[in-house]
Amino acid sequence: MTRHGITDERIFELIDAYGADAAAFPESEREAARRRLTEAPGLFAAALEEARALDGMLSDLPEPEMSPALRTAIMAAAPRAPRTAGGTFRALMGRLPNWVPAGAVASLAMGLVIGANVSLPASASVAAEDADSVMYAAFGFDELPLLDEETE
Amino acid sequence: MAFTSDLDQITRAAAGDPGAVSWLVDRYSPQVLGLATRMLGDRTEAEDVTQETFLRAWKALPNWEPRAKFSTWLHRVALNLCYDQLRKRREVLPGELPDMADTAPTPPERYEQTERVRTIEAAIAALPERQAAALTLCALQGHSQAEAADILDTSEEALESLLARARRSLRAVLAERSVA
Numbered sequence: 001m002t003r004h005g006i007t008d009e010r011i012f013e014l015i016d017a018y019g020a021d022a023a024a025f026p027e028s029e030r031e032a033a034r035r036r037l038t039e040a041p042g043l044f045a046a047a048l049e050e051a052r053a054l055d056g057m058l059s060d061l062p063e064p065e066m067s068p069a070l071r072t073a074i075m076a077a078a079p080r081a082p083r084t085a086g087g088t089f090r091a092l093m094g095r096l097p098n099w100v101p102a103g104a105v106a107s108l109a110m111g112l113v114i115g116a117n118v119s120l121p122a123s124a125s126v127a128a129e130d131a132d133s134v135m136y137a138a139f140g141f142d143e144l145p146l147l148d149e150e151t152e
Numbered sequence: 153m154a155f156t157s158d159l160d161q162i163t164r165a166a167a168g169d170p171g172a173v174s175w176l177v178d179r180y181s182p183q184v185l186g187l188a189t190r191m192l193g194d195r196t197e198a199e200d201v202t203q204e205t206f207l208r209a210w211k212a213l214p215n216w217e218p219r220a221k222f223s224t225w226l227h228r229v230a231l232n233l234c235y236d237q238l239r240k241r242r243e244v245l246p247g248e249l250p251d252m253a254d255t256a257p258t259p260p261e262r263y264e265q266t267e268r269v270r271t272i273e274a275a276i277a278a279l280p281e282r283q284a285a286a287l288t289l290c291a292l293q294g295h296s297q298a299e300a301a302d303i304l305d306t307s308e309e310a311l312e313s314l315l316a317r318a319r320r321s322l323r324a325v326l327a328e329r330s331v332a
Contacts, residue, residue, distance in 0.1 A: 017316040019291065026297050026308070054323055057272050058291050060265070064189040066181055070199050074177050074206045079213060081168030 006032040008040075012047055019058075020051040158222045166213035180223065181206065183293060184230045190288040191234040193277030201237060205230045227303040231285055238281055275325040283318035286311055291319075 011033050018024040022034045037044055164172035184205050188198035208229050209222075216222075276284050282304060289300040290311070301311040 013312075013316070016319065017312045019319070024290070026312075050323065051319075054319060054326070055291075057268065057326065058287075061269060061272060061292065063182065064185050064195070064198065066185060067199070070185075070203060071177060071181065073203055074181060075170075075173065077203075077207050078170075078173040078177075078210050079166055079168045 006036055008036070008043065011036055011044060015044065015047045015051050019055040020048045021055060159218055162213055162216050162222055166216065176209075176222075177206065180226055183223075184226060186293060187227060187230055187285070187288050188234055190273070190276050190292060191231070191281065191284050192237055193273055197237055201230055201233045204233055221302075224299065224302050227289070228305070231303065234285075235281055271329055272322075272326070275322050275329075278325070279318055279321055282306075283314050283321065286314035287318040287322075290315055 006029060010029070014022075014025045014029065014033055018026075022030055022037065025033050037048075158176075161172040161175050165176055181202060185198055185202045188201040188205075189195060192198050192201070205226060209226055212225075276287060279287065285304060286300060289295045289303060290297070295303070297308045297311055301308045304311060304314075306314075
């Protein structure tokens with residue numbers, strides 16, 4: 001065991017398994033191995049050189065490239081969002097400019113307000129006349145002709 | 153960090169979010185294809201394995217367990233498909249080495265380099281399958297010892313042994329063919 005807490009034999013094993021680059025060694029032994037390699041470079045030179053030659057060849061290997069056809073095939077089989085009843089409507093609205101749906105909502109609101117104020121239901125106006133008659137009778141004005149009847 | 157990110161993307165992909173699906177494919181398909189190519193030494197078979205791996209992933213997404221790591225699972229599926237393919241190949245063509253994918257002629261100045269790459273690829277593909285997998289995961293794809301051991305369903309000590317044997321075999325093969 002060296003003063004760095006790792007044996008020379010263990011460093012040879014690490015080079016044998018992980019190559020010449022100490023960055024590839026297991027994290028728990030990396031620093032101790034680095035210190036020992038720096039301290040006694042000659043001892044490990046031959047093993048490092050042999051490992052480095054293989055590392056170089058492995059790093060020369062090109063990464064296989066994904067073909068567009070393979071990517072397309074994988075994507076085509078992927079999950080799709082479920083189609084809902086409102087999906088078509090939302091899809092249609094989604095393609096329109098933003099002001100179109102907003103304008104439609106505003107028009108609807110205006111129509112409702114105007115409709116409610118302009119045309120009171122017939123039953124509402126009859127109920128109002130009945131209420132007037134009761135009030136006139138209570139004050140004894142029910143015998144008097146109405147202004148509009150007089151003018152007629 | 154990648155684990156959390158994976159989980160988020162998996163959830164969205166399972167719901168059919170095309171962006172999340174695309175993210176998963178872009179992130180993992182090159183690794184799966186790389187692993188399969190090194191294991192099988194055959195581009196067409198490697199593409200088939202990659203496609204099948206993702207088909208299985210898409211089926212698994214709706215019931216995905218958050219504690220499982222997608223990357224590990226995906227690599228395991230790919231490896232098992234590679235093992236199956238190698239088994240089939242041994243049954244059909246006992247002892248025959250795999251053909252390399254690209255046989256097109258190359259310019260003379262690149263010939264030596266191309267030959268060297270082919271020799272190394274063939275040597276890796278000819279390794280015992282678990283050695284080839286360990287070497288690909290650690291030396292070529294940069295997985296940590298813990299990740300690679302997890303994918304191979306083995307201990308880190310056993311992984312180290314696989315790596316050492318793989319490198320020794322490669323050195324012997326390459327020395328024999330005078331590539332080194």
